[in-house]
Amino acid sequence: MKLDEIGINAKKSEFLVSRLESAKKNEVLTACADALIEEKDRILDANACDMKNASSMPLPIQDRLLLTIDRIRAMADGLIEVAKLPDPIGEVLGMEKRPNGLLIGQKRVPLGVVGIIYEARPNVTTDAFGLCFKTGNAVILKGGSDAIFSNRAIVSILRETLHKKGVARDAVALIEDTSHQSAVRFMKMNQYVDVLIPRGGAGLIRSVVENSTIPVIETGTGNCHVYVDESADPVMAEDIVVNAKTQRTGVCNACESLVVHESVLQKILPELSTRLDELHVEMRADSQALPYVKNGIPATEDDWGREYLDSIISIKTVNNIDAAISHINKYNTKHSESIVTSDYFHAQQFLNEIDAAVVYVNASTRFTDGNEFGFGAEIGISTQKLHARGPMGLKALTTTKYIVYGTGQIRP
Numbered sequence: 001m002k003l004d005e006i007g008i009n010a011k012k013s014e015f016l017v018s019r020l021e022s023a024k025k026n027e028v029l030t031a032c033a034d035a036l037i038e039e040k041d042r043i044l045d046a047n048a049c050d051m052k053n054a055s056s057m058p059l060p061i062q063d064r065l066l067l068t069i070d071r072i073r074a075m076a077d078g079l080i081e082v083a084k085l086p087d088p089i090g091e092v093l094g095m096e097k098r099p100n101g102l103l104i105g106q107k108r109v110p111l112g113v114v115g116i117i118y119e120a121r122p123n124v125t126t127d128a129f130g131l132c133f134k135t136g137n138a139v140i141l142k143g144g145s146d147a148i149f150s151n152r153a154i155v156s157i158l159r160e161t162l163h164k165k166g167v168a169r170d171a172v173a174l175i176e177d178t179s180h181q182s183a184v185r186f187m188k189m190n191q192y193v194d195v196l197i198p199r200g201g202a203g204l205i206r207s208v209v210e211n212s213t214i215p216v217i218e219t220g221t222g223n224c225h226v227y228v229d230e231s232a233d234p235v236m237a238e239d240i241v242v243n244a245k246t247q248r249t250g251v252c253n254a255c256e257s258l259v260v261h262e263s264v265l266q267k268i269l270p271e272l273s274t275r276l277d278e279l280h281v282e283m284r285a286d287s288q289a290l291p292y293v294k295n296g297i298p299a300t301e302d303d304w305g306r307e308y309l310d311s312i313i314s315i316k317t318v319n320n321i322d323a324a325i326s327h328i329n330k331y332n333t334k335h336s337e338s339i340v341t342s343d344y345f346h347a348q349q350f351l352n353e354i355d356a357a358v359v360y361v362n363a364s365t366r367f368t369d370g371n372e373f374g375f376g377a378e379i380g381i382s383t384q385k386l387h388a389r390g391p392m393g394l395k396a397l398t399t400t401k402y403i404v405y406g407t408g409q410i411r412p
Contacts, residue, residue, distance in 0.1 A: 001173075001176075003175065003177075003182065003185055003186060003189065004189075004192075006140060006170075006173045006175060007113075007140070007189050007191070007192030007193065008192065009170035009173065010113045010138040010139075010140050010170055010171075010173055010192060010193075011113055011138075011192050012168070012170065013138045013168035013169075013170040013171045014110070014112050014113050014137070014138040016167070016168045016171075017110075017133065017136050017137065017138055017167070017168060017171045018089075018109075018110045018136040018137075019136075020136065020167070022087040022089075024167075025083075025087065025133060025134055025136075026083040026084075026134075027165065028133065028161070028162065028165045028167055029079045029080070029082055029083040029130055029133065029134065030079070030080060030083050031161050031164070031165055032079055032126075032129075032130075032157075032158055032161045032162075033076035033077070033079040033080045033083075034076070035157050035158075035160070035161045036072055036075055036076045036079075036126065036154070036157060037072065037073065037076050039153075039157050040069060040072050042153055042157070043067060043072055043150065043153050043154060043157070044067060044068075044069070044072070045153075046149040046150050046152065046153035047065075047066070047067040047122065047149065047150045047153075049149040050065055050122075050146060050147050050148070050149045050150050051065060051066060053146065054146055057146070060249070060250035060309065060310070061120055061146070063250070064120045064121045064250065065120050065121070065122070065146055065147055065150075067122055067123075067150060071123065074123070075123050075126040075127075075154075076126075078123075078126060078127055078130060078377045079126060079129075079130045081371075081377065082130040082131060082134050082377055082394075083130075083134070085134070085375075085393075085394060087134065087135075087394075088108050088135065088394050088395050088398055089108060089109065089110060089135060089136050089398065090107065090108065090109075091107070091108040092105050092106070092107050092108075092403070093105065093106040093107070093108065093400060094106065100409050101406070101407055101409060102404055102405065102406050102409055103404065103405040103406075104402060104403075104404050105402070105403050105404075106400040106401070106402055106403070107400060107401055107402075107403045108395070108398045108399075108400055109136075109398060109399060109400065109401050110135055110136035110137045110397075110398060110399075111135070111137050111194050111195050111397055111398060111399055112137060112138070112194035112195075113137065113138045113139070113140065113192055113193045113194050114128075114132050114137045114138070114139045114140070114193070114194065114195055114196075114197065114397065115139070115140045115141075115142070115186060115189070115193040115195070115196040115197070115214065116128045116139060116140070116141050116142065116196075116197045116198075116199065116379070117142040117183060117186070117187075117196065117197075117198045117199070117200070117204065117208060118141075118142070118143055118144070118198070118199035118200055119143070119144040119146070119147075119199070119200035119201065119204060120144060120146055120147060120200070121147070121199075122143075122147050122150040122151055122154060124143075124199060125141060125143065125150075125151050125154045125155060125174075126154060126158070127377040127378070127379065128141060128379060129141075129155075129158055129172045130377055131377055131378075131379050131393070131394060131397055132171075132172075132379075132397060133171060133172070134394055135394050135397040135398050137397055138168075138170065138171050138172070138173075139171070139172050139173075140173050140174075140175065140186070140192075140193060141155065141172070141173065141174045141175065142174075142175045142182075142183060142186050143174070143178075144178065144200075145178035148176065148178055151174055152174060152176060155172060155173070155174040158172050159172060159173075183207075184211055187208060187211045187212040187213065187214060188211070188212070188213045188214070189214065190213045190214045193214050194214070194215070195214065195215050195216070195217060196208060196212050196214040196215070196216050196217075197216070197217045197219060197379060197380055197392075198216065198218070198219060199219050199379075199380045201221065202221045202307065205218060205219065205220065205221065217380075217382055217384065217387060217388055217392070217396075218382065218383060218384045219379075219380030219381055219382055219383065219392075220252070220333050220334060220335055220357075220381065220382070220383025220384075221252060221307045221333045221335070221383075222251070222252030222253055222254065222256070222307055222333055222335040222336065222365075222381070223256050223257065223305060223306065223307045223331060223332050223333045223335070224244070224252075224253060224254065224255050224256055224257070224332070224333075224335050224336045224337060224338075224365045225255065225256070225257045225258070225259055225328045225331075225332060225337050225338070226240060226241050226244055226255045226257075226258055226259070226337075226338045226339075226340065226364075226365065227259040227260075227261075227318075227321075227324045227328065227337070227338070227339045227340070227350070228241070228258070228259070228260045228261060228264060228268055228340050229261055229264075229321060229324075229339055229340060229341035229342075229343060229346050230261040230263045230264055230343075231341050231342040231343045231346070232261075232264065232268070232340040232341055232342065233340070233342060234264075234267055234268055234271070236340060236362060237268055237272070237340040238268070238271060238272045238275060240338065240340055240362070240363065240364050241255060241258055241272060241276075241340075242272070242275050242276065242279070243364045243366060244338065244364040244365045244366055245258075245276065245281060245311075245313050246276070246279045246281060246311070247364070247366050248366070249308075249309065249310055249311050250309045250310070251309075251366075252307075252335060252368075252381060253335065253336050253365050253366050253367075253368040253369065253381070254309070254365070254366065255313065255338075255364075255365050256306060256307055256308050256312075256313060256314065257303075257304065257306075257313065257314045257315075257316065257331070258313055258314070258315045258316070259315075259316045259317075259318055259324050259327060259328065260289060260315065260316070260317055260318070261317075261318060261319070261320070261321075261324070262288060262317050262318065262319050265288065265289055265292050265317065266292055269289060269292035269293055269315070270292055270294070273292065273293040273294040273295075273296065274294050276313065277294045277295050279311070280311055281311045281312065281313055282297070282311060282312045282313070283295070283296045283297070283312075283313055283314075283315055284296070284297055284298070284299040284300075284303045284312065284313070284314045284315065285297075285298070285299055285314070285315035286298075286299050286315065286316055286317050288317035289315045289316070289317045293315060296315070299314050299315065299316075304316065304327070304330075304331045305331045307333065321346050321349060321350065324339075324350075325349070325350065325353050325354060328354060329353075329354065329355050332354075332355070332356060333383060334355060334356050334357055334383040334384075335356060335357055335358070335368070335381060335383050336356060336357065336358040336359075336360070336365040336368040336381075337350075337354045337356045337358075337359050337360070337365070338359075338360035338361070338362075338363060338364065338365050339360070339361055339362075340362055341361065341362070347361045347362075356383075357381065357382065357383050357389045357390040358390050358391075368381060368390070368391060369391060370391040370392070370393050372391075373390075373391050373393070375391055375392075375393025375394065377393075378391045378392055378393055379392040379393075379396065379397060380392050382396070
């Protein structure tokens with residue numbers, strides 16, 4: 001199907017989907033979840049083709065690409081969880097009476113047609129569909145070539161189920177042309193697409209931001225930091241850093257950089273570095289921290305701004321909280337940052353002065369996630385400041401319009 005045809009069909013289906021009642025949307029989402037399980041062999045066969053083509057790719061990419069029965073079941077469970085969530089569409093956000101008697105309020109409505117460009121992860125296909133459908137949006141998906149067979153199978157199953165349930169199948173569409181040229185053309189389809197959301201590496205996100213004529217919600221890369229303050233509890237600090245770095249290394253909310261107050265280097269780093277070394281984490285430390293780091297190697301300036309997505313962490317020494325905040329704000333990607341401290345005032349300063357979508361006190365950065373925040377599935381982590389910021393659940397896929405009730409008023 002040609003791109004313009006996909007856009008035209010999505011625009012037509014947008015109106016139909018926006019009119020669906022919550023009960024019908026939930027019924028369809030549950031049916032789609034059942035269909036994924038029923039057609040699991042079809043999905044696994046398609047995924048096997050992708051995995052064969054990805055055999056020479058790095059293991060973290062292969063892991064993100066791989067589908068198993070358990071992962072398909074998790075995708076289905078995600079749709080059911082979205083079905084259980086409250087429907088934000090139609091919510092009235094306040095109503096005020098003006099002196100002239102007009103009642104003016106805001107009502108939550110769908111965005112329209114949402115475009116999503118993403119890499120590697122087939123589970124994004126069902127997450128994106130579920131969230132967009134629940135919020136009355138049509139969605140056009142543009143996955144990468146590495147997952148084309150998996151995405152094609154999943155979208156086919158979703159479209160078949162929509163049709164069986166009497167709903168416009170073009171509420172979800174996949175652009176099957178995986179070329180760069182088709183991606184660039186998609187980014188300029190502002191006559192059909194209301195908002196574009198990229199999910200992937202820094203290169204993909206930069207390309208979308210620079211080339212799109214469609215408004216973009218930027219989901220950012222994650223150069224996330226944990227700052228160990230001078231008053232930090234050593235055991236807590238070790239546990240948080242180990243979790244933030246190693247619980248899952250190839251994700252955007254993993255800790256990539258450790259910042260340590262100089263007064264606790266000797267107290268914190270020897271034990272912490274031993275634990276990280278046992279977990280095969282490469283540690284790149286500055287000259288002050290290096291003597292306390294087991295099997296550490298010297299860090300370079302390039303390390304401070306790196307999102308490794310790998311078993312590597314940088315270690316920076318600072319002499320006070322102001323220096324920690326300055327370093328983090330200079331090199332971070334506005335994603336997730338954490339402080340480990342027993343000092344209330346330092347905690348509040350960190351919360352107030354760090355420029356990021358999510359800021360933690362005494363907790364791992366790995367909690368930046370739609371499910372962990374109680375939003376169900378997420379469409380991504382927005383690192384920008386307009387429209388949405390942080391994990392993007394259902395409400396982030398809506399906009400508002402003013403509704404005004406009158407009794408015949410005219411403006412004098």
